[in-house]
Amino acid sequence: MINIEKNYSINARRMKKSAIRQLLKLASKPEIISFAGGLPAPEAFPVEEIADIASDVIKRDGKKALQYGATEGYSPLVEELIKWEKETNDIDIKPENLIITTASQQALDLIGKIFIDPSDPVIVERPTYLGGLSAFNQYGAKFIGIPMEKGNSGIDMDYLEQELERLKKSQEHYKFVYVVPDFQNPTGLTIPTEKREKLIELSEKYEFLLIEDSPYRELRYEGTTPELMYKMDNTGNVLSVHTFSKIFAPGMRIGWVVGNEKIIDKLNTAKQAADLCTSTFTQAVTAEFMKRGLLQKNIDKVKKIYKRKKDLMIEGFKQYLPQREDITWTEPDGGLFLWLTLPKYINTDKMFDEALKENIAYIVGSAFDCYGESLNTMRINFSYPSEDDIVEGVKRLANLIKKNIKD
Ligand SMILES: Cc1ncc(COP(=O)(O)O)c(C=O)c1O
Numbered sequence: 001m002i003n004i005e006k007n008y009s010i011n012a013r014r015m016k017k018s019a020i021r022q023l024l025k026l027a028s029k030p031e032i033i034s035f036a037g038g039l040p041a042p043e044a045f046p047v048e049e050i051a052d053i054a055s056d057v058i059k060r061d062g063k064k065a066l067q068y069g070a071t072e073g074y075s076p077l078v079e080e081l082i083k084w085e086k087e088t089n090d091i092d093i094k095p096e097n098l099i100i101t102t103a104s105q106q107a108l109d110l111i112g113k114i115f116i117d118p119s120d121p122v123i124v125e126r127p128t129y130l131g132g133l134s135a136f137n138q139y140g141a142k143f144i145g146i147p148m149e150k151g152n153s154g155i156d157m158d159y160l161e162q163e164l165e166r167l168k169k170s171q172e173h174y175k176f177v178y179v180v181p182d183f184q185n186p187t188g189l190t191i192p193t194e195k196r197e198k199l200i201e202l203s204e205k206y207e208f209l210l211i212e213d214s215p216y217r218e219l220r221y222e223g224t225t226p227e228l229m230y231k232m233d234n235t236g237n238v239l240s241v242h243t244f245s246k247i248f249a250p251g252m253r254i255g256w257v258v259g260n261e262k263i264i265d266k267l268n269t270a271k272q273a274a275d276l277c278t279s280t281f282t283q284a285v286t287a288e289f290m291k292r293g294l295l296q297k298n299i300d301k302v303k304k305i306y307k308r309k310k311d312l313m314i315e316g317f318k319q320y321l322p323q324r325e326d327i328t329w330t331e332p333d334g335g336l337f338l339w340l341t342l343p344k345y346i347n348t349d350k351m352f353d354e355a356l357k358e359n360i361a362y363i364v365g366s367a368f369d370c371y372g373e374s375l376n377t378m379r380i381n382f383s384y385p386s387e388d389d390i391v392e393g394v395k396r397l398a399n400l401i402k403k404n405i406k407d
Helices: 010-014 019-026 048-065 075-089 103-115 130-137 157-169 194-207 260-273 280-291 294-320 348-357 387-404
Strands: 098-101 121-126 142-147 174-180 209-213 238-243 255-258 335-341 379-383
Touching: 048 280, 048 387, 075 098, 075 280, 098 103, 098 260, 103 130, 103 209, 103 260, 121 130, 121 157, 121 194, 130 142, 142 157, 157 194, 174 194, 194 209, 280 294, 294 335, 294 387, 348 387
Parallel strands: 121 142, 121 174, 174 209, 209 238
Antiparallel strands: 098 255, 238 255, 335 379
8 A cells, every 4th residue: 555644634644533532442341330421321312202203204204304405404403493592592593693513513623624724823721622622623723721710610711811911912813712611521610601791701802703612501400501602792703502412312413503694604615515414314303303392301301310310420429539628529500521630649541541440431631631731630421321330430430549549
């Protein structure tokens, strides 16, 4: 074979195999209890309903549902989503403000494609969603990480403002600020209303586009939901990324982006070259699922399952983990994850092999850090393991941590 390496593009050379995929492979043995993946609970999928609807869609609309569709999305689903956004987020949008994507990962890729030139600064939370880092990294983004404030309120706004001022003075043109505001992957933290208002204010003052990526927003188990930043803003500076993956089924591969029509139009052009259109068939099934009023019912069912699992996990942490000031965890009001911080000298990357020997798996915190730091942290998923596995897994995790504590 020819030396194929020489033929790869600069973008391809920049791509890194996800370390997480490798870890997940290792963690997939049956004897291992995995808190590692970010998968929805399989028992939460509405399998029977989807079987009925898929059959009805094919019988009734098969010729349309099996055909190519419009790049911007299958119009019955676009209509359902416009209604959904009004009912759930109280926003009024027109079809020009929305594009359906092949789940939200494609939206992040297209955002990278239309905004990032090599070495462009992109501002992200530390830690942030690993798939966001991978999507922007392939276009050569230079990340500027903003740490989380101590406590549970997410991104440190003073740090962000100082950084924006510094960039302005040095005339560095950063492309956007990317945040996961609701039950963040990986920390489970939610950005409160005052910080959202401040982010909007800063986006006007420093003229940046704000990307809010929000797959977990509807999965709230306690408390009240702050407004979507797209709703709070009236300048067109916010692009809001959503998905059916966690509220319906990730196998459908459907997401959507809401934003200013100019940006939506550019995303549409980029998507034409990427995949022409998202699967018409899964869009037709999803539109029918919504039309029959099943989406909210499904969300209510999923929330019950996940709330129980989250409460069990936190009870287990309180009961079994060493109770010390240097061992802390987030207690999210929703979503799929919590974030565990251990004493500074414990390196969760190094501890991972030992964890596998104890038949327990997590994702190392450094994977979510744009600088590869945060070595004493880990992400814990509570949606996928069964309730029994949560209880047993926490015991194993606690033993592992106790073995690694020096004092
Ligand atoms: C913050 C965030 N954004 C985007 C995605 C991608 O999800 P999907 O492509 O299934 O919509 C995920 C998946 O876990 C996520 O956590």
